[in-house]
Amino acid sequence: MKEILIQLEHCVACKSCVLACAVEHSESKELFSAIFETPPPVARIFVEAGEEFNFPLQCRHCEEAKCVKACISGALWQDKESGLVHHEKDKCIGCLMCVMLCPFGVLTQAREEKVVLKCDRCPDLDIPACVASCPTKAMSLEEVPVHAREKRKEYLTNFKEQWS
Amino acid sequence: MSYAKYAIIGGGPAAFSAIDTINKFDKQEEIALIGAENHLPYYRPLMPNYLAGWTAREKLYMRPEDFYARSNVRFINGKAIQVNGRHNLLTYEKSENDVKAPAEEELKFEKLLLATGADPVQPNIPGLENPGTYFLRTINDADNIGRRAREAKRAVMLGGGLVSLKTAQALQALGLEVVLIISSNRVFSQMLDWQGGELLAHHLKKEGIKIFFQNEADFIHSNRSGVKKVTLADGQELEAEMVVVGKGVEPAVSFLEGSDVEFAEGIPVNEKLQTNLPHVYAAGDVTLTQDLLFNKPALHPFWPKATDQGAVAGANMAGKELTYSGCMAMNATEIFGLPVIAAGLAWAEKEEDFPGEIYRPLYLDSPPSYTKIVLKDDRLVGYIIIGENRKAGILTNLIMSQQLLSPYRKNRLINGEVVYL
Numbered sequence: 348m349k350e351i352l353i354q355l356e357h358c359v360a361c362k363s364c365v366l367a368c369a370v371e372h373s374e375s376k377e378l379f380s381a382i383f384e385t386p387p388p389v390a391r392i393f394v395e396a397g398e399e400f401n402f403p404l405q406c407r408h409c410e411e412a413k414c415v416k417a418c419i420s421g422a423l424w425q426d427k428e429s430g431l432v433h434h435e436k437d438k439c440i441g442c443l444m445c446v447m448l449c450p451f452g453v454l455t456q457a458r459e460e461k462v463v464l465k466c467d468r469c470p471d472l473d474i475p476a477c478v479a480s481c482p483t484k485a486m487s488l489e490e491v492p493v494h495a496r497e498k499r500k501e502y503l504t505n506f507k508e509q510w511s
Numbered sequence: 512m513s514y515a516k517y518a519i520i521g522g523g524p525a526a527f528s529a530i531d532t533i534n535k536f537d538k539q540e541e542i543a544l545i546g547a548e549n550h551l552p553y554y555r556p557l558m559p560n561y562l563a564g565w566t567a568r569e570k571l572y573m574r575p576e577d578f579y580a581r582s583n584v585r586f587i588n589g590k591a592i593q594v595n596g597r598h599n600l601l602t603y604e605k606s607e608n609d610v611k612a613p614a615e616e617e618l619k620f621e622k623l624l625l626a627t628g629a630d631p632v633q634p635n636i637p638g639l640e641n642p643g644t645y646f647l648r649t650i651n652d653a654d655n656i657g658r659r660a661r662e663a664k665r666a667v668m669l670g671g672g673l674v675s676l677k678t679a680q681a682l683q684a685l686g687l688e689v690v691l692i693i694s695s696n697r698v699f700s701q702m703l704d705w706q707g708g709e710l711l712a713h714h715l716k717k718e719g720i721k722i723f724f725q726n727e728a729d730f731i732h733s734n735r736s737g738v739k740k741v742t743l744a745d746g747q748e749l750e751a752e753m754v755v756v757g758k759g760v761e762p763a764v765s766f767l768e769g770s771d772v773e774f775a776e777g778i779p780v781n782e783k784l785q786t787n788l789p790h791v792y793a794a795g796d797v798t799l800t801q802d803l804l805f806n807k808p809a810l811h812p813f814w815p816k817a818t819d820q821g822a823v824a825g826a827n828m829a830g831k832e833l834t835y836s837g838c839m840a841m842n843a844t845e846i847f848g849l850p851v852i853a854a855g856l857a858w859a860e861k862e863e864d865f866p867g868e869i870y871r872p873l874y875l876d877s878p879p880s881y882t883k884i885v886l887k888d889d890r891l892v893g894y895i896i897i898g899e900n901r902k903a904g905i906l907t908n909l910i911m912s913q914q915l916l917s918p919y920r921k922n923r924l925i926n927g928e929v930v931y932l
């Protein structure tokens with residue numbers, strides 16, 4: 348099982364990850380044509396500003412994910428093997444129940460399409476676009492032992508522990 | 512009489528969350544699922560979308576047909592009419608389609624889950640029994656409303672909650688003129704304060720929905736083809752061919768009448784979701800559970816509570832101890848393109864009525880936007896966000912955890928900005 352690890356002190360808030368994510372989730376997957384697409388491509392990663400640090404944040408693919416339990420249409424589900432939380436756009440009705448419950452605030456809305464959007468870990472890539480694009484290596488994709496639950500939790504919320 | 516180690520009465524999210532959890536801990540044993548609706552279980556909240564034609568029927572079902580055999584679930588289409596908990600027995604009436612079998616059957620179980628959900632509240636309005644009046648809770652309701660809507664031109668909706676608003680939107684999409692009759696002074700009065708209600712009502716009116724506040728239906732007039740006209744409390748008469756009632760729900764507990772399972776307005780449960788009988792559990796809309804903000808038992812009929820409770824009940828039934836700490840009022844929706852989320856003591860109006868601090872860092876007519884933050888002792892106890900809302904969940908979880916806000920975080924929050932720590 349792989350997780351995206353975030354190292355707060357390395358982030359310089361350059362937002363390369365945001366751009367890379369939007370491009371990877373565009374029709375063309377090319378920066379220059381993506382800019383002109385309608386609807387405009389939407390990033391599923393966010394650079395957050397804190398009191399002392401900036402840091403990038405995308406879906407943590409939580410164990411016992413609150414968004415999945417909140418989903419009233421069956422659009423969100425969790426793959427038991429990979430642990431990834433998947434979102435099926437054509438089942439989503441944009442009801443916002445998941446947005447109301449996600450403790451990380453990483454589900455975003457595409458208001459024209461009436462759906463939410465979230466990190467899908469870039470299924471077409473070996474390394475997710477955000478991780479690959481980060482110039483300071485603030486993010487890395489790391490193998491986490493499947494059975495080490497505690498360890499996994501640490502990775503999920505790793506930015507919290509570092510903070511306090 | 513048949514036997515299953517686990518019996519579940521229901522067929523909504525509480526039941527399925529319990530099934531998944533039981534399967535995780537005790538895969539070998541059979542689960543008998545008794546459901547009164549003559550459909551495989553489906554996503555109830557999709558009913559307005561289904562009615563409007565935005566969600567196809569085959570997208571409604573909670574699980575594929577082969578799920579049941581795979582998961583050791585025997586789905587029994589019937590209505591439980593009696594529970595004899597001390598003797599581990601329940602009686603159900605088989606559904607009418609099943610003419611060959613005897614009308615009543617008994618089931619013996621070791622562990623029972625009551626996940627019967629809720630039924631629409633039936634207001635006492637003369638004429639409500641006539642053809643052309645509806646509730647929206649089930650697929651059958653949606654099909655009936657859809658059929659009538661094909662012929663009707665005007666609909667009167669009673670109630671201003673989430674189900675009414677979504678149904679109003681669906682009926683309008685089907686080409687009907689829709690009038691909402693709301694007894695309180697605002698829409699969504701369970702969740703929104705006056706200002707939030709104003710903003711939302713303005714948006715609905717702009718989309719063509721008519722609203723009468725502080726008014727009621729006094730009489731529903733019908734002729735041979737059904738509803739014709741509604742007389743309101745203030746004497747006005749509204750012509751309409753259909754009436755849809757959305758005045759909230761109440762726990763479906765009537766089948767427990769005369770049983771040894773205790774119930775009040777809902778079924779009281781402990782932290783393990785046990786009823787007064789330790790091997791009989793309850794989960795979902797049917798339960799009375801601890802309200803985290805008011806510290807007393809309350810009904811919170813909404814989806815995430817049903818899935819959470821189903822999982823906890825299922826685990827305990829299968830011998831794995833888990834506890835459920837409680838719940839609070841919250842709701843989210845998108846209506847005519849406008850996102851609305853509210854949680855906790857969102858409706859608190861004035862600081863005088865409430866021992867805390869209320870901030871409204873954002874209030875805009877166009878595009879409709881509103882942020883309200885309610886604090887008590889430097890902890891978040893409620894919020895409303897109308898409009899952009901990605902980080903609403905952070906706020907919900909701050910209320911649930913009752914975490915003390917750092918001065919920095921509080922300061923940003925009362926200025927309408929959500930920061931992580």
Ligand SMILES: Cc1cc2nc3c(=O)[nH]c(=O)nc-3n(C[C@H](O)[C@H](O)[C@H](O)COP(=O)(O)OP(=O)(O)OC[C@H]3O[C@@H](n4cnc5c(N)ncnc54)[C@H](O)[C@@H]3O)c2cc1C
Pocket residue numbers: 419442444520521522523524525526545546547548555556557558559589590591592626627628629647648649673674763766794795796797812813814815817843844
């Ligand atoms: C139109 C609509 C929109 C909604 N939108 C939202 C939303 O956006 N967000 C949200 O959080 N919630 C929403 N809800 C509420 C949500 O659907 C409920 O909270 C949820 O379904 C409760 O789940 P449950 O498992 O407790 O019971 P239910 O889903 O009510 O299922 C109970 C089942 O048990 C069956 N049953 C009852 N009595 C018996 C008996 N004696 N024998 C056999 N079977 C029986 C019933 O027929 C029913 O099928 C909506 C509801 C409706 C109707």
